[in-house]
Amino acid sequence: MSDLLAVNLLVGDRTYRIRLKAEDEEVVRKTAKKLNEQIAQFKSQYAGKDMQDYMAMVLLSYVSDTQSAAPALEDRELTLSLVRLENQLDRALDDTGSH
Numbered sequence: 670m671s672d673l674l675a676v677n678l679l680v681g682d683r684t685y686r687i688r689l690k691a692e693d694e695e696v697v698r699k700t701a702k703k704l705n706e707q708i709a710q711f712k713s714q715y716a717g718k719d720m721q722d723y724m725a726m727v728l729l730s731y732v733s734d735t736q737s738a739a740p741a742l743e744d745r746e747l748t749l750s751l752v753r754l755e756n757q758l759d760r761a762l763d764d765t766g767s768h
Contacts, residue, residue, distance in 0.1 A: 672690065672691075673688040673689060673690060674688065674689055674690070674691055674694060675687075675688055676688070676689060676694060676697070676698075678697070678698070678701045678754075679701070679705070680701050680704055680705065680754075680758070681704075681705070681708055681720045681723065681724055682720050683720075685757070685758050685761045685762075686761055687754075687757035687758065687760070687761050688757070688760075689753075689757060693753065696746070696750045697750060697753065697754055697757070699750075700747065700750040700751060700754050701754065704727060707726075707727045707730065707731075708720075708723045708724070708727055711723045711726045711727065731751070735748065
């Protein structure tokens with residue numbers, strides 16, 4: 670595990686400490702940035718929701734977009750990045766005992 674970096678990522682209103690390979694850091698950070706940009710967009714469009722609602726909207730938007738378009742190489746890379754990020758977030762939540 671010594672080859673993994675400990676990185677703090679802000680997604681929505683939470684900070685997640687995850688471990689990842691150095692070569693994955695840039696992709697994961699860019700993915701987190703895109704997620705936060707989409708969250709901000711939904712916040713401006715649909716005021717009064719909670720963060721879980723915004724996260725669900727981002728996820729549904731992404732899945733809808735990928736279902737309606739033929740997956741290009743960039744889409745597959747983003748999908749892999751999101752899956753990796755989701756797995757790392759799950760591990761971080763398990764490690765902290767959060768919900």
